[in-house]
Amino acid sequence: MTGLQVTQGAAHSKIYAVGGYRPRRSVTNAEICTMIDSSDEWIQTRSGIKERRWASPDETVQAMAVAAGRAALARTELAPGQIDVVIVSTVTHFHATPAIATRIAAELGAKGAAAFDISAACAGFCYGIAMADSMIRTGTARHVLVIGAERLSDITDKHDRGTAFLFADGAGAAVVGPSDEPGIGPVVWGSDGDQADLITQTAAFDVAARQTGVNHQDFPTLRMDGNPVFRWASYTMAKVAAEAMDRAGVGPDQIDVFAPHQANLRIVDAMFRALKLPDRVVIAKDIEYQGNTSAASIPLALEALLESGEAHSGQTALIIGFGAGLVYAGQVIVLP
Ligand SMILES: CC(C)(COP(=O)(O)OP(=O)(O)OC[C@H]1O[C@@H](n2cnc3c(N)ncnc32)[C@H](O)[C@@H]1OP(=O)(O)O)[C@@H](O)C(=O)NCCC(=O)NCCS
Structure with missing residues (x-):
C-alpha cells in the first residue's frame, strides 16, 4: 500500500x-x-x-x-x-x-x-x-x-x-x-559543464593552502576567457530569456522591465536587441555603479529600479542569470 x-x-x-x-x-x-x-x-x-x-x-x-x-x-x-x-x-x-x-x-x-x-x-x-x-x-x-x-x-x-x-x-x-495570482513564471535553466574552464579559479583552495600556507594574499583568483563568455552570454542567453517568456505565456509587448545579470552593459544591450523588447521597457543598468556582483546583481538592480521609481510594483519583469559553470536560469516575475 x-x-x-x-x-x-x-x-x-x-x-x-x-x-x-x-x-x-x-x-x-x-x-x-x-x-x-x-x-x-x-x-x-x-x-x-x-x-x-x-x-x-x-x-x-x-x-x-x-x-x-x-x-x-x-x-x-x-x-x-x-x-x-x-x-x-x-x-x-x-x-x-x-x-x-x-x-x-x-x-x-x-x-x-x-x-x-x-x-x-x-x-x-x-x-x-x-x-x-x-x-x-x-x-x-x-x-x-x-x-x-x-x-x-x-x-x-x-x-x-x-x-x-x-x-x-x-x-x-x-x-x-x-x-493567489501567479507571480513567478516557469524557470528555464541549465548548465554547460563542457565550458566550465571559461570562468574558473586558478587553483582549488586546498592546493593553494598546501602550497602557500593559508595566506589570503595568495588566494586563488578568478580567470575568465572573456570573449567566448561574452558571445555565449549575448546570443545563447537571449534564447534562454526568450524561452522563459514563452513558457510564461508573455510576449515582448507584455514585459515592462528587463533585469538580466549585470555582467557587462554591452551584453545587456545585445540581449535587449535580440529579444526585440519594445523601447519603452525599463532596462536595469546597475552595473554602471556596482560592477558585476554575481548572485547579488539582479536583486540589487531590481531594488534600485523600484526605489528610484523607474519600475513599479505589479509590473512584469524578465530576469536571467548566467555565469561560471557555465550555468543559467531565467524567468518572468511580477515585481513586488
Ligand atoms: C571582459 C570583457 C569586457 C572584454 O571585452 P572584449 O570586447 O571581449 O575584449 P577582448 O578581450 O576581445 O580584448 C579586446 C582588446 O582590448 C585589450 N584589452 C583587454 N583588456 C583590456 C583592459 N582591461 N584595458 C584595455 N585594453 C584591454 C585586449 O588586449 C585586446 O586588444 P587587441 O585588440 O589589441 O588584441 C568582455 O569579454 C566581457 O564582458 N566578457 C563577459 C563577462 C561576463 O559576461 N561574465 C559573465 C559571467 S560572470
Missing part, C-alpha cells in the same frame, strides 16, 4: 519584497587603472562600468547578506521567525562547511529555518527563486528568503586586465511567499 501523505502548497508564489546592501567604498576606474594597463574610456566603452563597490574588512559575506535580508524583510509584514527556508547563493564563503546560510538565518532571527548555500555563480539568484517557487507550491515551505551575497574582490586578481575592472561586492535578497 502506498498510503504516504504528501503536502500540497499554495496555488502560486510571488516575490514579496527585495532588499540590498551596497558596500561603502566606491572604486573608480581611475583607481583600477593604477593596477592594470587600461583607461577609464576603455572600461566604460567595453563594459559600461564607471565605478564598482569593494567591501571593507567588516563588510563580510555574512554581514552584507544579513543587511540585505533585513532590508527585504522590512518591506514585508513578515517577522523573521516566519521564514521557513533561507537559501544563500555565494561563491565567496570560504568554508566548505558549515554553510553560511545557517549563521545568516540565526542572525536574522529566522530561528530553526532550513538553511543552505548554493553554488550557482551569477545564476544563483534565479536558481534560488526557482527553488523557492517550487517549495511554496509543493508545500515544503511558506516563506523563503533568497539571498545572493558576494565579496568577489577577495578572489579577483587586481592586476589581471581581463577581470580586475569587472568584479565587485554586495548582497541582494528577496522574500518569496504564497500568492
Whole structure:
C-alpha cells in the first residue's frame, strides 16, 4: 500500500519584497587603472562600468547578506521567525562547511529555518527563486528568503586586465511567499559543464593552502576567457530569456522591465536587441555603479529600479542569470 501523505502548497508564489546592501567604498576606474594597463574610456566603452563597490574588512559575506535580508524583510509584514527556508547563493564563503546560510538565518532571527548555500555563480539568484517557487507550491515551505551575497574582490586578481575592472561586492535578497495570482513564471535553466574552464579559479583552495600556507594574499583568483563568455552570454542567453517568456505565456509587448545579470552593459544591450523588447521597457543598468556582483546583481538592480521609481510594483519583469559553470536560469516575475 502506498498510503504516504504528501503536502500540497499554495496555488502560486510571488516575490514579496527585495532588499540590498551596497558596500561603502566606491572604486573608480581611475583607481583600477593604477593596477592594470587600461583607461577609464576603455572600461566604460567595453563594459559600461564607471565605478564598482569593494567591501571593507567588516563588510563580510555574512554581514552584507544579513543587511540585505533585513532590508527585504522590512518591506514585508513578515517577522523573521516566519521564514521557513533561507537559501544563500555565494561563491565567496570560504568554508566548505558549515554553510553560511545557517549563521545568516540565526542572525536574522529566522530561528530553526532550513538553511543552505548554493553554488550557482551569477545564476544563483534565479536558481534560488526557482527553488523557492517550487517549495511554496509543493508545500515544503511558506516563506523563503533568497539571498545572493558576494565579496568577489577577495578572489579577483587586481592586476589581471581581463577581470580586475569587472568584479565587485554586495548582497541582494528577496522574500518569496504564497500568492493567489501567479507571480513567478516557469524557470528555464541549465548548465554547460563542457565550458566550465571559461570562468574558473586558478587553483582549488586546498592546493593553494598546501602550497602557500593559508595566506589570503595568495588566494586563488578568478580567470575568465572573456570573449567566448561574452558571445555565449549575448546570443545563447537571449534564447534562454526568450524561452522563459514563452513558457510564461508573455510576449515582448507584455514585459515592462528587463533585469538580466549585470555582467557587462554591452551584453545587456545585445540581449535587449535580440529579444526585440519594445523601447519603452525599463532596462536595469546597475552595473554602471556596482560592477558585476554575481548572485547579488539582479536583486540589487531590481531594488534600485523600484526605489528610484523607474519600475513599479505589479509590473512584469524578465530576469536571467548566467555565469561560471557555465550555468543559467531565467524567468518572468511580477515585481513586488
Ligand atoms: C571582459 C570583457 C569586457 C572584454 O571585452 P572584449 O570586447 O571581449 O575584449 P577582448 O578581450 O576581445 O580584448 C579586446 C582588446 O582590448 C585589450 N584589452 C583587454 N583588456 C583590456 C583592459 N582591461 N584595458 C584595455 N585594453 C584591454 C585586449 O588586449 C585586446 O586588444 P587587441 O585588440 O589589441 O588584441 C568582455 O569579454 C566581457 O564582458 N566578457 C563577459 C563577462 C561576463 O559576461 N561574465 C559573465 C559571467 S560572470
